[in-house]
Amino acid sequence: MTSIADIRKDYKLQSLNEEDAGSPMELFDKWWKEALAAQIEEVNAMTLATASADAVPSARIVLLKGYDQKGFVFFTNYNSFKGQQLEENPRATLVFFWKELERQVRITGLVSKTSDEESDQYYNSRPEGSRLGAWASPQSQVIENRRWLEDNELQFRNKFAGQPVPRPPHWGGYRVKPVSFEFWQGRSSRLHDRLQFSLLSDGVWQLERLAP
Secondary structure, three states: OOOHHHOOOOOOOOOOOHHHOOOHHHHHHHHHHHHHHOOOOOOOEEEEEEEOOOOOEEEEEEEOOEEEOOEEEEEEEOOOHHHHHHHHOOEEEEEEEEHHHOEEEEEEEEEEEOOHHHHHHHHHHOOHHHHHHHHHOOOOOOOOOHHHHHHHHHHHHHHOOOOOOOOOOOEEEEEEEEEEEEEEEOOHHHOOEEEEEEEOOOOOEEEEEEOO
8 A cells, every 4th residue: 555655746737926926816816717717626615714712723615605805705504613613703714725736725814794685695596405404404513313404404395385495594604804815836846836915004915935
């Protein structure tokens, strides 16, 4: 068997230069469109890292559902474990890893809930099964078994039969407003390119190169 320590890859596809970076949102948008063009499976999957008020960390994969100059948006159950941590400590880090392009983007920012209108708009675009699931699943809580979950889903399916499934008050969006970006481009011999953007107090983005 191959030793775990022997698993490695030399990265050679592209480079990342300060002269070509532009603003952090311009660079993210460029990389995002290139990731879409590369037809990466679940290109919008990102690690969401949060921490409680007493600094206990947690991370999981969620799906990006939108981004613009205001920030990066995802949706979830507000009563979930991540929702509880964000209530205690409204800061988070997002990580995208597009291995096909040998790229990683790390975004750290302040978190706030999206408006009810924005949450409604996305919720109503979801398939009916997903909308019912938002009612049926007490996310992150211990449940008796799979049968309990399926029975709960059936109860809500019957409750809302023949009518639109409304958005639960405990379900909606979060927006991560960036205060820092790090763009990582894999390079040969582990001499990777790492560019960091930090938001200064005057609203200007400071660009710096980090050692790999």
